[in-house]
Amino acid sequence: MRTLTGRLILSHILPLLIVIPAAGLALDYVLETRFLRVNLANELTVEAALVAELALDHPEIWGDPAAAQAFVNRAGLPVAAQAMLLDTDGILLASTEAADMERVGRPLPIPLENLAAGETAVETNAAPGNVVDVFVPVRGADGRIVGIVRLSQPLTNVYDQFLALRYLITAVLSAALLAGAAITWFLGNNLGHSLRQATQAAHRLAQRQRLEPLPEQGPEEIRQLLRSVNTLAAQLETLEQNRRQLLANLVHELSNPLSALRSATNALLSGAGEDEALRRDLLIGMQGEEEKLNRLLADLSGLHDQISGSLALTIRPLPLPPFLSRVTQVWREAALYKGLDWRVDVPDNLPAADADEDRLAQVVGNLLSNAIKYTPAGGSVSVSAGQQG
Structure with a gap:
């Protein structure tokens, strides 16, 4: 058995194959030895006692074998088993079996000690013949033992009657075995x-296929396993969504500095470099965008941290006027190149803000990039900053 289900079924059926037949044999043995033979012996004892009472009315039979034989042959004798009459020495006087006629006058083995004490003796001979013998002493008027009544019953006929009961026991045990096997197969198949x-x-998860939630059914251990698989699938789906979102964000974040650099480069090529102050502002802005690209490359190396939601921020006081002037300068040329009206209103007395300079630059850059991208030519883009509260 290579499968767990097969081994589970085999582990449950094998004990049944051993225990149920053993229980059937034990039950058969108990019924035979504790009930069948005992009941038969009790019935023979009752019948032998009846014969003994009848024999009390015929005392002559104990000294005359012919009278004894006439007594046992008499019609109406309430005995179904083989009946024998013996004297106090165990000598056979008469028998209901014609085959015993040759043994009349001969002593037979009897339990003389028990009979001498006036007790009923019961013997079961397993072999040969498997016979139950009952010996009942007959007492005369003076209380002395005058003879012995022996009844014998072969167990063969009784076993024939008991065979139907054995068939019934076998059928019940077989049905129990089949039911146990069916229940084991059902439970094993479900597991x-x-x-x-x-x-x-x-x-499917290893092949990156989408997985529908599994029904959490079965024993508690199996439900925990299926629940863990569902949790793992949900976490992997979340990680995949975060990965895709991160890649989309990175593409967007990379396009903004490149657009700013392209705008500044076009401005320089178009003659803006002749104005020393403007050229310096453009170069400072280009340097800032280059630094931003370097930081984005560093973010790529921390891809796992961002996916897991643990991206670190570097918070420190940030002077806003020079920061906004540097960030907006690069986008000014892009707006003018597109034919937009560019306005910046940043007071010099703005207080410093606690922020991550790189992340805030990305946010402002995204806003300016989208404003320039989606404002039609001839429109205007205004940048203003102030303090509230």
């Missing part, structure tokens, strides 16, 4: 189905 679901889900 195997849940495990196969978890295994197939793991394979």
